[in-house]
Amino acid sequence: MQRIPKETSVNLAVDLGGLAMKNPVTTASGTFGAGMEYHDFVDVAALGAVTTKGVSLNGWEGNASPRIAETPSGMLNSIGLQNPGVTHLKEVELPWLASIGATAMVNVSGHSFDEYVAVIEALEEAPVAAYEVNISCPNVDAGGMTMGCHVPSVEKVVSLCRAATKRPLIVKLTPNVTDVVEIAKAAEAAGADGISLINTLLGMAIDARTRTPLLARVVGGFSGPAVKPVALRMVWQVAQAVKVPVLGMGGISTSTDAVEFMLAGATAVAVGTANFVNPTATVDVIDGIIDYCEAQGVADVNELIGALKC
Amino acid sequence: MTLCNENAPILVNEEMGCNIWLMTVRAPEIAATARPGQFVHVKVPGMEAHILRRPFGVYAADAEAGTVDMMYQVLGFGTERMTELAVGDAVEMIGPIGRGWQPPEGCKRALIVAGGVGSAPLYPLAEELTAAAVATDAILGASTIDALVARERYGAVLGCEPACSTDDGTYGRAGFCTPLVEEALAAAAAEGVPYDYVACCGPEPLMKIVAAMADAAGVFCEVSMERRMACGVGACLSCVVDTVDGKRRACVDGPVFPASEVVW
Numbered sequence: 001m002q003r004i005p006k007e008t009s010v011n012l013a014v015d016l017g018g019l020a021m022k023n024p025v026t027t028a029s030g031t032f033g034a035g036m037e038y039h040d041f042v043d044v045a046a047l048g049a050v051t052t053k054g055v056s057l058n059g060w061e062g063n064a065s066p067r068i069a070e071t072p073s074g075m076l077n078s079i080g081l082q083n084p085g086v087t088h089l090k091e092v093e094l095p096w097l098a099s100i101g102a103t104a105m106v107n108v109s110g111h112s113f114d115e116y117v118a119v120i121e122a123l124e125e126a127p128v129a130a131y132e133v134n135i136s137c138p139n140v141d142a143g144g145m146t147m148g149c150h151v152p153s154v155e156k157v158v159s160l161c162r163a164a165t166k167r168p169l170i171v172k173l174t175p176n177v178t179d180v181v182e183i184a185k186a187a188e189a190a191g192a193d194g195i196s197l198i199n200t201l202l203g204m205a206i207d208a209r210t211r212t213p214l215l216a217r218v219v220g221g222f223s224g225p226a227v228k229p230v231a232l233r234m235v236w237q238v239a240q241a242v243k244v245p246v247l248g249m250g251g252i253s254t255s256t257d258a259v260e261f262m263l264a265g266a267t268a269v270a271v272g273t274a275n276f277v278n279p280t281a282t283v284d285v286i287d288g289i290i291d292y293c294e295a296q297g298v299a300d301v302n303e304l305i306g307a308l309k310c
Numbered sequence: 311m312t313l314c315n316e317n318a319p320i321l322v323n324e325e326m327g328c329n330i331w332l333m334t335v336r337a338p339e340i341a342a343t344a345r346p347g348q349f350v351h352v353k354v355p356g357m358e359a360h361i362l363r364r365p366f367g368v369y370a371a372d373a374e375a376g377t378v379d380m381m382y383q384v385l386g387f388g389t390e391r392m393t394e395l396a397v398g399d400a401v402e403m404i405g406p407i408g409r410g411w412q413p414p415e416g417c418k419r420a421l422i423v424a425g426g427v428g429s430a431p432l433y434p435l436a437e438e439l440t441a442a443a444v445a446t447d448a449i450l451g452a453s454t455i456d457a458l459v460a461r462e463r464y465g466a467v468l469g470c471e472p473a474c475s476t477d478d479g480t481y482g483r484a485g486f487c488t489p490l491v492e493e494a495l496a497a498a499a500a501e502g503v504p505y506d507y508v509a510c511c512g513p514e515p516l517m518k519i520v521a522a523m524a525d526a527a528g529v530f531c532e533v534s535m536e537r538r539m540a541c542g543v544g545a546c547l548s549c550v551v552d553t554v555d556g557k558r559r560a561c562v563d564g565p566v567f568p569a570s571e572v573v574w
Contacts, residue, residue, distance in 0.1 A: 001314065033545035037562075040313040053545075061557055066538050068548040073359045075540065082547045082557060224361050276540040277353065277361050279315055279404060 004043045005286040010293040011300040012286070014048070016245050016268045017193030018168035019105065019130040021048030024262065024301055025286050028249045028272025029054055029107035029132060029172070030079065032282075034093035041279035045102040046286070048268055052093060054109040054134050057118050059085030063139060069205045069214035074224030074251075075273060076203050078139045078217040081109050086122045098127040105130040105170070111142040113157055120164040129168070132247075133161050133192075136174035136199030138221045145199070148174045151186045162191030170194040170247060175227075175234055176202045184238040195238055196247035196270070198231045224273040225251045232264050239265020239306060253281065255288020262304040313407065313543060314339045319400045321377060323392070327456035329384040330427060331393060332369070333401075338376030340405040344368045346434035347410025347534060347566045350378065351542035353402040357391045364388045365539050365561070367431030367511070368406065369460075378405075381430035381459070407542055408565050411435045413444070413507045414530050419498065421505045421529075422448040423491050423520050425512020429460035431534055431565075432511050436467050445503075447494060448472035451487030451512065455480035488519050495527045505529045510569075521569035531569040535560045 005023065012023035026049040027035070034052045035044035044050055062082025069076045083089075089106070097104045106128050110116035120131060135148030135157055147153045158171055171187040173180060175198040184195050200221025205214040213219075231250020239246045248266030252258050253274040261269045274281040293301060318335035325331050340350060351363045370379040382389050395401070413420060413435075420439050424432045429450055439446040450472050452458045458481055464472040473490050474482030483490055491508075498504050508524040510517050511534040524531035537549035537560040544562035551560050552573040558564070 031541070031546060037541070037543045037545040041315060053547075062547065062550070065550060065552075067550070068538050068540050068546075070360055070362050073361060075362060077540070077546070077548060079547050082550070273361070273540075276542075276546060277363065279541075279543065 002039070002043050003041065003280045003283040004046050005283055006290055008290040008294065010290055010298065011302070012290070014267050014302060016130070016168065016247060017170060019049065019170070021103065021268055023048045023286050024268040024289070025258065025282055026051050026105065026247070026268060026270045027275065027282060028270040029134065031272040031275045034089070034097060035102060036093070036096060038275065038279055042283045045100045047102070047282055049103040049105045049129065050097060051105045051107055051132055051270060052089065053083055054081045054107040054137065055083050055086050055089045055119060056081065056109045056111070057086055057115050057122070059083055059088070064216035066214065066216055071203070071205055071222070072226060074222055074226035076205055076215055076220040076222050077200070078215045078220035080139045080217070081137055081144070086119050090123065090126050094126050094128065103129045105132050107132045107134050107172070108161070109134045109137065109143060111140070113160055115143065116157055117160050117164045120161055124165060130170060131161070131165065131167060132170045132172050132196055133158065134172050136172050138174065138176060138200055138202045138219070139217065145174045145176060148183065149177050151182060154183055154186045155190045158187050158190035158192055168193045170196050172199055173197040174199045175230060180234050181237050181241045184242050188242045188244050192244060194245045194247060195242060196249065197238060198227070198234050198250040201227055201230065223251070225253055227251045228257060232260060235261055235266050236264040236308070252285065253277070255285045255292060258285050258289055259292050259304060263306070263308040265306040267305050313404055315402060315404045316340055317400050318378070318403050320395055320397055323395055323397065326459035328454065330457060330459050331382050331384065333380045333382065333392065334377055335401060335403070336376055337378045337403060337405070340403065341371045341376050341378050342373045344371035344378065344406035345410040346438050347431050348406040348408050349431065349565060350380065350403040350405035351407060351539070354388050354391050355395070355399065355401065357388065360387050362540055363404070363542055365542055367534070369430035369433055371434065381427050383427045404542055408562055411509055411532055411566050413439065417444050417507045419445040419503055419505045420507040420509065421491070421494055422446060423487065423508065423510040423512070424448065424460070425451045425487065425516040426453070426457065428511035428534070429464070432509060433460060433463060435509055436464060440467055449487050449490045449494065451475045451516070453477045486516070488516065488523070491520055491523055495523060495529065499527065517569070518574045521572070524569065532566050533569045533572060534565045535567060535572070536565065
């Protein structure tokens with residue numbers, strides 16, 4: 001049975017750097033495919049946006065198995081951005097999202113500066129509402145997080161992507177840096193319309209009995225409820241430091257988590273690992289935000305953004 | 311095919327032997343559409359720090375009674391927790407998921423090879439094949455006699471005792487079940503009624519050997535692959551299997567693959 005959000009008089013619409021979202025809830029890239037896999041459970045078109053799995057120009061095979069490991073209140077993954085390439089996205093997933101009336105934000109990946117630009121150029125005629133530039137994946141040897149840890153490379157990749165499109169450009173940051181604010185400011189200065197964070201924290205897990213790592217690639221990205229305090233702190237820091245809106249994510253499983261991110265300064269939120277646990281998590285979060293607003297006498301969800309009292 | 315997420319009350323949860331348990335739940339929607347070889351993705355209650363669901367092959371689906379049987383071996387925190395669940399508790403489960411067994415069209419004689427709890431997802435296939443009047447033989451391998459928990463069910467559906475092996479020699483042939491497979495393939499060929507289908511589920515080394523034996527005998531073979539899994543619905547790409555067509559998802563492209571497509 002496909003869930004849809006409940007009716008409400010609360011205004012849920014938010015503007016994420018030019019991306020018009022009917023409610024503040026999207027999906028964290030890589031946890032939701034392009035929505036097809038979850039459409040039996042939730043009406044994907046009812047989400048503020050669907051953020052699609054990271055896409056590269058010609059497709060990547062990804063990393064060896066095992067690719068995941070469960071850890072206390074979280075999980076590690078080292079998928080490695082496996083994807084069939086931008087042509088497949090254009091021919092299959094994006095037309096499907098358009099046909100059901102969903103709002104698509106495409107997560108753009110690359111091994112090189114040129115590849116990011118090439119992916120965006122390939123998508124400029126496709127039904128895409130916004131781009132999320134992934135300079136934060138910890139599971140690839142080139143591109144991803146390697147570009148998102150240093151101000152000069154952040155400035156370069158964001159500037160090049162900015163020049164390639166007029167569409168809303170959200171830049172997704174890694175938490176695996178000394179000063180996330182410095183990186184966020186660099187992305188903003190280079191033309192980002194919004195900042196999304198956090199991508200996964202670099203972590204690892206070991207099987208003491210066999211003395212082997214639990215992931216084939218040894219290290220991987222840590223996500224799930226356990227990372228929420230780190231994510232919340234970084235969203236709060238970044239939201240105070242930049243003028244562009246922030247898309248907050250990291251361990252959001254419930255509407256209370258989502259509200260906390262908005263109070264910390266996020267204009268919108270993404271549900272990620274929680275989709276694996278609860279296939280209706282996205283709509284559950286929307287419904288819970290509505291309940292919260294109604295109970296608190298909030299007429300417009302935008303009132304929550306940065307409303308933390310401290 | 312539509313997936314559903316059912317809250318499934320537990321009707322039976324008991325140890326069959328050797329840390330292998332049977333759980334029967336009421337899940338009418340899944341029971342009505344499950345095909346042999348498909349699985350369910352189970353959220354075990356009361357273990358919030360262990361966030362992921364656990365996949366289990368459907369051991370039996372009774373559309374009329376609206377029930378689903380799962381066989382599980384206690385191997386870690388999740389399965390340990392499952393043993394503590396009582397009749398009246400409920401588990402949430404997504405299903406039925408995946409590509410099940412697909413015997414070749416016109417299949418006349420089939421060989422089922424199960425190692426350990428691999429006997430579970432093969433049992434509905436045994437039911438389907440015998441119902442379709444396909445001559446079906448089964449070989450069950452286990453560590454010891456008490457771990458041969460599906461022997462009686464197979465005997466009932468096949469109308470004869472399945473061939474069995476135990477690692478410790480407490481029942482049937484002593485040692486691994488692979489010599490039984492080789493003998494069965496050779497005997498069928500010698501009788502002039504060779505198998506045209508081998509279905510195997512169990513530890514990966516067993517499936518690899520059986521796939522090679524079937525290939526040598528020129529018999530089409532399918533295997534059911536197991537991987538660590540997160541979403542269970544095809545989105546996260548955690549559970550990929552190396553195949554001749556690249557890395558494919560065990561959850562929805564499998565779990566059953568033609569053995570010739572698997573890169574071992």
